[in-house]
Amino acid sequence: MWLRRWTPRPGATLRLLCLPHAGGSAAAFRSWADLLPLTVELVAVEPPGRGDRFGEPFAAGVDDVLDGVLTGLAALPRKPLAVFGHSLGALLALRVCRELRRRSSMSGQGPAALLVSSCPAPAAAAERMAGQRGCDDDGLLAQVRGLGGPAVDAGPDVLAAVRADLALFADGVGEAPPLNSPLRVYAGDGDDSVSPATLAAWRRESPGDFRLTMLPGGHFFFSDREPLFLARLAADIGQLSTVETTNGIPR
Template sequence: MTVTTARWLRRPLPRPAARVSLVCFPHAGGAAAFYTPWARLLPPGVELVAVQYPGRQDRLGEPPAETMDELAGAVAAVLRADRPDRDLVLFGHSMGAAVAWETALRLEASGPGPRHVFVSGRPGPGRQRSEDVHLRDDDGLAAELRHLGGTHADLLDEPEIRAVLLPSVRADYRLIETYRPDTGARLRCPLGAFTGDRDGKATEADLAAWRTATSGAFTGRVLPGGHFYLVPQARQVVTAVLAACDVAPPVAHPVLP
């Protein structure tokens, strides 16, 4: 693995012999570690590869990406160099859904594309809403995070942690809120979309709008929960992803007393 690849990709449970990489893209302000619990839900032939955006955690000293083209272009280049012999399956949540779709478009434009793309918790490109969360003060930004439920409220109450966390959150919100997708762009591979039944940021109608983002097969699924439904529903999401890719999930062993 090159130094550049190592900066961008995290493998919480390395599987060098795997034939499929499930590449996961975090939400705004999120980090690769968000997907760590998924690693043990995958069969031996699938390796979890989580993208670490610049400007957070162990990449805190790097400036965050300013545009979608910068971010998706960099990830696409890294994935081309990472494991060229593997099938790629992309999954992105919230902002990560847009990054995954844009990355997949770039991969298809320059060579073999992903086997499947999954988007979660974000409206399709034709239903993007105009928002200005990145322009709010720190209290307003923290209030948005509390409302969505993706960040522990106690962390946002600590001034030192807020000072570290909020700059990357604000940068991500600026990127996604100034992003203007090409509504005529289409993937060729299958596209699956997920949302929570109480997610006001991505309704069922928003979910259906992803149908026009691919010329391949489309599936949509609504699961119980709000914007971060995929935390308590992790096993259901992973099982659905594997099934759509025709990969059997690992056998669940009973817990012995």
């Protein structure tokens, strides 16, 4: 089972799918489920090899992740869908949105929104990940711990999951036409892993409705300000005017 749906909300008007950072698990979003407005139902992705799927083989490739996530979504009651990804999870979120668009019966339409945080745009992210894959264990562990947040406790098990996640994008994310969905980018103003230029370059993925928001903090800028960030996230979602009742759900 790829998805964790801790607080089902049948009356919610939108579902928020969350993808964790490299080496992370669905637990990163556990507290969000009860902090978001009642109009939003949270579903988080639990990749194999971590969290309550520890011991399972890691995903062999991005297609495995897409199939698992999309199959899980298709089994849930139909709702408009926004997709959020943090750090490397942002690249997975982009691929999920592209696949949602491809599978959708609504020609050219994607999900209600793509929401990403603490991740350079795909081209810059590919360069960064190439360098990380070339690091020895001590070097990579130092980089992971340098990001702060839950990553400071990273050990060998987390490092193995990080390497597995980096391997998913050995060939980058590929090219695709821009999405027809709103795109919101968030980052901490003290995060050295991103820059204003590499964040602004996300605009290429959805030039029609793009917004970049810088917030106080580092790579895990929301860890100490969770309610405030979720209020901002919920406000951004609530302002979306393109949500339709069948948008973004593969059938």
